[in-house]
Amino acid sequence: MSILLDEDTRIVVQGFGRAGAFHAQQCKDYGAKIVGAVHPGKGGGEKDGTPIFNTMREAVDAVRPAASIVFVPAAGAADAIIEAADGGLELVVCITEGIPAQDLVKVSFALRGSETRLIGPNCPGLISPGKSKLGIMPGYIHKQGNVGVVSRSGTLTYEAVGQLSVLGIGQSTCVGIGGDPIIGTNFIDVLDLFNEDPDTHAVIMIGEIGGTAEEEAAAFIKEHFTKPVAAFIAGRTAPPGRRMGHAGAIISGGKGTASEKVAALEDAGIAVAPTPADMGATLAGLI
Amino acid sequence: MKIHEYQAKGVLRRYNVPVPRGEVAFSPDEARRVAGTLGGRVVVKAQIHAGGRGKGGGVKLADNPEQAARLAEQIIGMTLVTHQTGPEGRLVKRVLVEETLPIDRELYLGIVLDRKLERPVLMASSEGGMDIEEVAAKTPELILKETIEPGIGLMPHQARRLAFGMGLEGEAVKGIVNAMLALAKAYEATDANLLEINPFVITTDERAVALDAKMDFDDNGLFRHPDLIELRDLDEEDPLETDASNFNLNYIKLDGNVGCMVNGAGLAMATMDIIQHAGGRPANFLDVGGGANAEQIKNGFRIILSDANVKAILINIFGGILRVDVLAAGVVAAARELDIQVPIVLRLEGTKVDEGKRILQESGMNFTVAANMKEAAEKVVALAS
Numbered sequence: 224m225s226i227l228l229d230e231d232t233r234i235v236v237q238g239f240g241r242a243g244a245f246h247a248q249q250c251k252d253y254g255a256k257i258v259g260a261v262h263p264g265k266g267g268g269e270k271d272g273t274p275i276f277n278t279m280r281e282a283v284d285a286v287r288p289a290a291s292i293v294f295v296p297a298a299g300a301a302d303a304i305i306e307a308a309d310g311g312l313e314l315v316v317c318i319t320e321g322i323p324a325q326d327l328v329k330v331s332f333a334l335r336g337s338e339t340r341l342i343g344p345n346c347p348g349l350i351s352p353g354k355s356k357l358g359i360m361p362g363y364i365h366k367q368g369n370v371g372v373v374s375r376s377g378t379l380t381y382e383a384v385g386q387l388s389v390l391g392i393g394q395s396t397c398v399g400i401g402g403d404p405i406i407g408t409n410f411i412d413v414l415d416l417f418n419e420d421p422d423t424h425a426v427i428m429i430g431e432i433g434g435t436a437e438e439e440a441a442a443f444i445k446e447h448f449t450k451p452v453a454a455f456i457a458g459r460t461a462p463p464g465r466r467m468g469h470a471g472a473i474i475s476g477g478k479g480t481a482s483e484k485v486a487a488l489e490d491a492g493i494a495v496a497p498t499p500a501d502m503g504a505t506l507a508g509l510i
Numbered sequence: 511m512k513i514h515e516y517q518a519k520g521v522l523r524r525y526n527v528p529v530p531r532g533e534v535a536f537s538p539d540e541a542r543r544v545a546g547t548l549g550g551r552v553v554v555k556a557q558i559h560a561g562g563r564g565k566g567g568g569v570k571l572a573d574n575p576e577q578a579a580r581l582a583e584q585i586i587g588m589t590l591v592t593h594q595t596g597p598e599g600r601l602v603k604r605v606l607v608e609e610t611l612p613i614d615r616e617l618y619l620g621i622v623l624d625r626k627l628e629r630p631v632l633m634a635s636s637e638g639g640m641d642i643e644e645v646a647a648k649t650p651e652l653i654l655k656e657t658i659e660p661g662i663g664l665m666p667h668q669a670r671r672l673a674f675g676m677g678l679e680g681e682a683v684k685g686i687v688n689a690m691l692a693l694a695k696a697y698e699a700t701d702a703n704l705l706e707i708n709p710f711v712i713t714t715d716e717r718a719v720a721l722d723a724k725m726d727f728d729d730n731g732l733f734r735h736p737d738l739i740e741l742r743d744l745d746e747e748d749p750l751e752t753d754a755s756n757f758n759l760n761y762i763k764l765d766g767n768v769g770c771m772v773n774g775a776g777l778a779m780a781t782m783d784i785i786q787h788a789g790g791r792p793a794n795f796l797d798v799g800g801g802a803n804a805e806q807i808k809n810g811f812r813i814i815l816s817d818a819n820v821k822a823i824l825i826n827i828f829g830g831i832l833r834v835d836v837l838a839a840g841v842v843a844a845a846r847e848l849d850i851q852v853p854i855v856l857r858l859e860g861t862k863v864d865e866g867k868r869i870l871q872e873s874g875m876n877f878t879v880a881a882n883m884k885e886a887a888e889k890v891v892a893l894a895s
């Protein structure tokens with residue numbers, strides 16, 4: 224099994240421009256069930272066998288999607304997420320980077336109490352290896368198996384997955400939750416799903432400086448999580464007060480440092496990799 | 511994007527937040543004129559993007575326009591060192607000349623985005639004029655908070671709760687409630703990240719006034735505010751960082767000697783960490799974005815090498831979908847064009863990685879190819895020392 228995504232998940236692409244169409248094709252090649260695209264103004268057409276709709280409601284009526292992947296540029300991305308929620312989709316994955324924080328406050332408000340789960344924004348998406356891909360990660364580095372991966376980062380996640388696959392350790396589902404200060408799904412949400420998934424036997428969690436999501440996840444793991452967890456925290460050398468690429472990666476007022484996070488994780492009995500080169504080996508030591 | 515205090519007060523004035531009368535001055539003559547117009551005792555405040563200006567000698571009182579001019583002469587051109595500027599300090603190029611007020615109480619008001627609540631939060635404290643982080647650490651009960659809901663905004667009852675909670679009464683309550691509602695409006699309307707008034711004062715005649723103002727805007731929201739973009743002061747930024755931002759590169763200068771160029775923010779931070787773990791010190795953070803193209807690589811090299819401390823460069827690209835052969839060709843071309851002399855260690859992953867490595871080897875240039883991050887870090891640190 225896997226969490227959130229499998230070979231039967233019906234997906235529409237929101238924002239079917241150059242990047243959207245390219246990555247949709249990559250997802251399709253990996254086995255994803257792309258059933259349509261929403262691109263206002265291009266409705267009625269089709270591209271590479273994918274029907275295009277003007278609105279999410281039309282897409283919902285015609286192709287019954289359960290999930291969407293958002294490539295809409297930053298200025299319109301929040302609107303696209305809320306449109307997907309309005310269409311009743313179970314899962315919305317937003318790849319877009321650079322969405323204004325106040326737009327995400329509105330998204331958070333609009334999605335409160337709704338059945339729609341948002342992953343991201345500013346994330347690589349998710350993949351259930353061997354089954355389906357709903358993201359921009361390179362499929363070939365993954366290997367089907369039993370380790371769950373959850374991360375705030377993109378390429379650093381590929382690094383961890385690459386190390387696991389080389390060691391012969393496959394993954395159940397890999398979820399990039401995104402590098403923004405406000406995200407739809409946090410570490411705890413994903414850990415909860417991994418906890419319930421019989422085919423996930425261990426988890427690797429990749430965090431970074433900024434905020435307190437890792438500390439909260441550590442407390443959750445200590446209290447509720449039944450499977451072995453390895454972790455890595457990026458940003459031990461990051462200077463305070465500077466935004467390190469991700470909008471959410473900032474040590475502000477002395478809070479959100481890597482050392483605080485590592486201490487909280489270790490206190491919860493989590494094996495923390497000392498360097499990013501040891502992520503795979505640290506997890507391997509637990510299983 | 512940060513702005514100066516006088517600019518922040520200009521923005522706040524538009525949203526009816528009460529601020530002292532005053533004007534910016536770029537020269538002693540201008541300071542004299544402004545002080546003359548204001549009349550009476552004035553304060554001359556250095557304008558730099560850092561706090562702690564008073565303690566550093568950048569805030570002085572003048573009894574008349576002549577004295578204001580003399581103080582402006584001292585302050586403009588001085589290198590002001592505060593706990594926020596670092597030991598190198600910041601060159602002052604402008605001052606704010608402002609009326610002085612009869613202060614009864616100094617309070618703190620601040621609006622920030624609370625990541626956990628996913629909402630902006632208005633914080634208020636009776637302990638104004640102090641370092642709010644210190645107040646939060648020592649007496650957290652003296653910081654009161656109200657959540658601002660999108661669409662609804664700050665409600666008057668929330669503002670009243672804060673005002674009474676800080677022990678205010680009478681006319682002052684009315685004044686600060688209106689000011690808080692105006693601040694919340696300004697925060698939302700400008701896509702601010704941070705809006706901080708420290709101190710916010712109540713005068714002896716019960717007026718509520720924002721005596722200081724600090725604003726930091728969400729870079730992701732700036733496309734909606736062309737008027738605010740004009741307030742950017744490039745003198746307050748590291749020139750290399752400004753240069754990088756013009757090419758969509760995310761560069762932060764550090765003080766080590768190992769330059770690094772990486773795709774993706776998390777991997778870029780992790781690369782800095784592993785350089786340190788290998789016994790070296792990173793010279794910079796540089797994220798060329800998830801993609802990384804030849805033009806970005808070239809500009810990345812150029813910017814890294816503008817830092818004379820850099821003795822070796824590590825390129826760490828986990829391309830994935832990206833073609834490594836194309837990337838390698840770009841690296842070779844950029845290294846040739848810029849005539850790069852320092853050793854370069856590359857760790858590349860992605861499709862066509864073997865072709866990529868061959869291109870590097872056949873270039874005849876000073877490249878070292880590493881199989882993984884650990885090896886790359888060890889090699890680059892050895893080459894830099």
